[in-house]
Amino acid sequence: MARMKFICDAERCIECNGCVTACKAEHDVPWGVNRRRVVTLNDGVAGERSIWVACMHCSDAPCMAVCPVDCFYRTAEGVVLHDKDICIGCGYCSYACPFGAPQFPTNGTFGLRGKMDKCTFCAGGPEANGSEAEYEKYGRNRLAEGKLPACAEMCSTKALLGGDGDVVADIFRTRVLNRGKGSEVWGWGTAYGKPAAGAPGALPAAAKKS
Amino acid sequence: MRRTWAWVVLASLSLTVALAGCGERVQTIPVGAAKKADSAAWQITDNGFVAPGWTPGDEASWDAQLKKRAQSQNDFATPK
Numbered sequence: 001m002a003r004m005k006f007i008c009d010a011e012r013c014i015e016c017n018g019c020v021t022a023c024k025a026e027h028d029v030p031w032g033v034n035r036r037r038v039v040t041l042n043d044g045v046a047g048e049r050s051i052w053v054a055c056m057h058c059s060d061a062p063c064m065a066v067c068p069v070d071c072f073y074r075t076a077e078g079v080v081l082h083d084k085d086i087c088i089g090c091g092y093c094s095y096a097c098p099f100g101a102p103q104f105p106t107n108g109t110f111g112l113r114g115k116m117d118k119c120t121f122c123a124g125g126p127e128a129n130g131s132e133a134e135y136e137k138y139g140r141n142r143l144a145e146g147k148l149p150a151c152a153e154m155c156s157t158k159a160l161l162g163g164d165g166d167v168v169a170d171i172f173r174t175r176v177l178n179r180g181k182g183s184e185v186w187g188w189g190t191a192y193g194k195p196a197a198g199a200p201g202a203l204p205a206a207a208k209k210s
Numbered sequence: 211m212r213r214t215w216a217w218v219v220l221a222s223l224s225l226t227v228a229l230a231g232c233g234e235r236v237q238t239i240p241v242g243a244a245k246k247a248d249s250a251a252w253q254i255t256d257n258g259f260v261a262p263g264w265t266p267g268d269e270a271s272w273d274a275q276l277k278k279r280a281q282s283q284n285d286f287a288t289p290k
Binding site for chain 2: 001002070071073075076077081083085086109110123125126127128129130131140141143144145146147148152153155158161162163164167168170171174175178
């Protein structure tokens with residue numbers, strides 16, 4: 001069973017905001033709501049780094065833990081989704097999320113806060129897969145169409161990796177080993193380990209630099 | 211006459227402000243609403259946008275399709 005994950009390759013992200021635009025367009029995300037954004041650290045300074053920030057579909061999601069109406073659920077693929085018919089727009093998830101992923105549309109008059117909206121890993125919501133109702137509330141369900149998230153598939157530098165955790169970890173591991181730097185950071189081995197023999201993306205012995 | 215118009219304009223403005231709140235969308239939770247069960251991603255979608263190369267409804271086929279598609283993000287993959 002696939003376990004969906006995103007990985008950001010900060011060495012490749014060029015802050016083009018293409019993923020933000022793709023997400024907005026794919027799901028008709030309303031004005032003022034950004035399911036995905038790009039953050040630049042040390043902007044303008046040599047060596048600046050950009051990373052995208054969005055829902056990371058946490059394995060132990062704090063939004064799920066704090067929701068007073070229990071509107072969140074996790075799919076078999078590990079995607080954290082929510083039911084907008086249950087959400088009351090209280091904003092607790094927003095305070096709990098370390099990534100600032102939950103977004104709240106300004107709904108109606110006086111800046112009233114609407115129901116929460118966030119990245120769905122292009123997996124829609126509890127409505128029937130690919131239905132009009134699902135699109136209206138959550139956007140396209142690309143996973144059910146046999147596709148990966150729009151942001152990951154259109155990222156021009158492939159800085160945004162999305163898909164089965166094992167596959168994207170293999171891809172990232174291969175890159176880091178090819179670069180010859182990055183694998184020395186603390187925790188890298190725990191996170192990415194060693195490529196299994198014959199695994200997709202595993203490096204040929206001659207290409208390994210470390 | 212001018213005074214009457216002033217009253218009409220004032221009344222219209224007041225009504226606009228007062229009724230503005232009536233334009234909000236209903237957000238109340240329907241009575242008896244419970245979390246709906248979501249169908250699996252590999253189950254059949256009939257919206258005309260399904261990618262070719264896999265059999266909708268077949269979990270193993272969907273799994274293989276996504277793994278294959280993920281390789282499009284791999285610059286180091288050997289072209290097949």
